[in-house]
Amino acid sequence: MGRVRSGEDRDFEQFERFLDKWSRRDFLKRTGGAAAYLAFMAGGLEFLEACAGGTTQTSETPKKGGHVIEGNFSDIRTLNSMLSSDTASNQVIGLMFDGLLNVKKNGDLIGAIAQGVPTISSDGLTYTFKLRPNVKWSDGQALTADDVIFTYALAYDPKYADVSSPRRGDLSKYIGSMTAPDPQTVVIKTTEVFAPFLGSHAEYGILPKHVLGNMSAKEINTADFNTAPSVVNGPFKFVKWDKGQQVTLARNDSYWAGAPNLDSYVYKVLPDSVAVTNQLKTGEIDIGPVDPSQFDSLKTADNVVMSEFPVPNFTFYAYNLDPAKLGGKLFGEKAVRQALLYALDRQKIVTAVFFGHGSVANSVEPPTSWAYKEKPQVLYKFDKAKAESLLDGAGWAKGSDGIRAKGGVKLQFEMITNAGNKQRESMLTVMQQSWKDIGVDATPKLIQFPQLVSQIVSIRTFDVFLVGFNWTIDPDEAPLFHSRNTAAGGFNGAGFKNAQVDSILDQAIGTLDKNKRKQLYSQFQDIMSDEVPSPIILFNTGIYGVSKRVRGADFGPFNQFGARPWMKDVWVTDGK
């Protein structure tokens, strides 16, 4: 038995190596197309957005009936909007539960259960939502302000402190009170002005008080409702969840915005990205996320349309700036941080690791954000000579072993990321090589994801870590760069402390004036481009493959996972 087991482990390693080799060969075949990629990326976001709309054809009359099967690699975890923290669950929850507001693909907020964006008092503290009249739960009960208040109470009311909601931090800090002057009006009073409130917290699916209202906090954590919701307010109703296999939903005829075109929607769990590709080809699934390495294999399939768009997501590495640690001694000087970034051919990373699907980052705000500044103060282009002269200038001279050192400290360190993420592993290898070329000895080290998280938020003995971050529609980046979050548990594990940045970030979430915020974030991006405590390597893109029989799929940066307001209008040409 033992022998067979270890054989299986070896099989997995071989399998991964096979995939690796296979995708690299595929890549070599296409290096000739690299120039075309560059042109494509230079075409910029407008072009990508145009592509994203490619599957929508307005000239045809939608047909009623039929089904869509969407594939993905992870099973959902819960169907309770207040307990969910993963994208798979959020995606399925979004089809059954509308929130107060919804997000368009460009990040604009639109009304859902609420008629539109709320009116905000002049002091910026009070939000008044008008709910749509006659919104009904699928069991016929009216959805009122009580349901909204109940839903938020799960994450801010001390009575529900034991509810395992990942949303509690912000909501309990900023919500002072919630009241319902009448059944169609919700008034939220916040304790201080908090600009990201609507963008981050107004989209949670509203839960039925008449089903969950009598339960204790502990009972809510394990309620049957979380795995099989009996009533919904969104376009689809729950049918069944075969764990590890699929979630099946059916049309909700009493949906407030009108019944969707489809009879049913299936979320199907697949083993990996290769299976997504295969099943898009065979038509076993109609929609699926496409890994950059699989893009070309699918592009040639005649039954699939590809949809690619920028996402509010970036991959970055961070220097440990804590003066008490080795990192602080190595990276304390700005010149070193800048030099290492200049020495990195990030376009090569985008092309070789992400097959051209992504773009070199020039700012700390992703290009999907309204606050994005295309040309902040300092721009970094691959420039080895400049990198070397910066290091020379700062007194880091090459020793006899070819490694730079200053005051007896060698420019020698470890870079960590989570094992199993092929793209991040490859990026560390490229970084090691590039830095070796300028006399810097960096060693990649792969650790388990929980350990990586612990390193970032608490242990912090790392020198450099590499990881990716997903952002909401709000440009606030305090979790990563405010000195407050260097405290244990915060995400500013790099230990970046800059009084000016702190004050800008505080001002920017403390005002609702969008123009003023934009100005502040522009300043923020300038400073960050000069300080580069955590250089962003690239902005990622999202890619979906959609079957040609599906019409109306309207993927974009901000509506791929959560509520997809367009799903109700999706239809299938064969009506099956």
Place this chain on the structure above:
Amino acid sequence: MLAKYVVRRFLASIVVVLGVTLITLVLMDRTRGTYVPGIDLNPALRPEDIARLRTNLGLDQPFYMWYLSWIWNVIHGDFGRSMIDGSPVMSHILDRLPNTLELTGTAIVVGVLISIPLGIVGALRRGSKTDHALTVVSVAGFAVPQFWMGLLLILVFSVTFEQHGLPWLPSSGAASPLNGGDLLDRLVHLIMPATVLAFFYLSVWSRFTRSSMLEVLSQDYIRTARAKGMSERRVVYLHGLRNALIPLITLVGLELPGLVSGGLVVEVVFGWPGIGRLAFERALQYDYSTVMGVTFFATLLVVAGNLLADVLYAALDPRIRYA
């Protein structure tokens, strides 16, 4: 005598189960840190959220305390709840168990039914072209990695067949997503994964039957049987096969826990919703309670399977007695 042996083995089994689960927990605890299972790097999460979620899951306790309360609950039949989705671990296992039994059971039955005749043919025609061909096939079956064979079958019988308009087989899952689940639908889904798994068993067992048969056929009592003029058919099947099968029973018996855990690779490649894939996915998500539950369950079956094989062996082979 046998009863005493069984009791002693049973007591030893408890130690094994405790040991395996404790080692599993210690290994997982080494990677745990301040991570909360299921919670990724999310800028909206505050330190106080993380602390609260950890307390809710009991992760703020040292691992030995966690282990003691886990064992206490398991003794009382409670396997706890998944740290990822909050549903009972036992319901996860019971949900997946029928699918796994369907797959591995089919593969084992098919494997036994095909490997025995193949082994006999190989032994009787030792050195012939048929024998060599069978040897090549079984060596291939043993050497070819299951995931590779699985991917190849998917590529040929799903993707390529579909593209050429031929009848093709579904590439993942145990049933069709819509209106599926009847016998024919499940059978169609079962063909490829069961073939891969059966091919592996078949290669091992047919080799084993062959060599065991060869050994028996060279025994004195077979020569005696032939010498006294018994028909070849009776010699082979009555005196040869019956004796040759005894060691095979041990081998198949040892594979019984494989009913639950043996299909891991195949389940992962074919997206089969079984126990193996559950363990694999949950280990990747650091769902400690589910991994512990599955480990406990699988260990129990391994221990029971071994015990059963030994007892069967003793019952079938008069030469073997336990002291």
